[in-house]
Amino acid sequence: EDQVTQSPEALRLQEGESSSLNCSYTVSGLRGLFWYRQDPGKGPEFLFTLYSAGEEKEKERLKATLTKKESFLHITAPKPEDSATYLCAVEVEYGNKLVFGAGTILRVKS
């Protein structure tokens, strides 16, 4: 069964304290791995797509990387506005059928 596991479940950081979120996956055939951000009471917002091991994508303070078994979302010098739930998902079949992890709740304190 295709499975996505995210860790930690929750992470508290001080403003400026860099860290990483982990997403490990077990799928029959990875077509793509995706990171989304979700704010309370809102829908997920797309951040990154990664397709192959070794690939990296960056956006402001966020950088996503991919290996054959897991992905990391690195947050450099986070700010309070980076507080959100970060969701990882994998595409298991052509047609955007995504399998999501349970998410990591990030809180950044000033």
Add this chain to the structure above:
Amino acid sequence: NAGVMQNPRHLVRRRGQEARLRCSPMKGHSHVYWYRQLPEEGLKFMVYLQKENIIDESGMPKERFSAEFPKEGPSILRIQQVVRGDSAAYFCASSPIQSNTGELFFGEGSRLTVL
């Protein structure tokens, strides 16, 4: 450019009633997806539709749930004879084509509470 519009945002139903959730995709998008998010769980795929066609409903419960995306009007997720376990946030997402980027545009969700 309006995003994906879902309504109602909040819906309360008693056990045995029907719930209808509506989703208008972004302008120019012809692919609609419904996902369900239970408390403390990740988003779960339910159904993928194009105009007048159900493409993949492998995530839909076998009974009481149905979805449609008519030629005119919004996509509708219908839950008949609701039970407490149906309480969840239901998210609709759209994409312009059968994209392989996984870049789905999500609405803000409809939160169903079953009393």
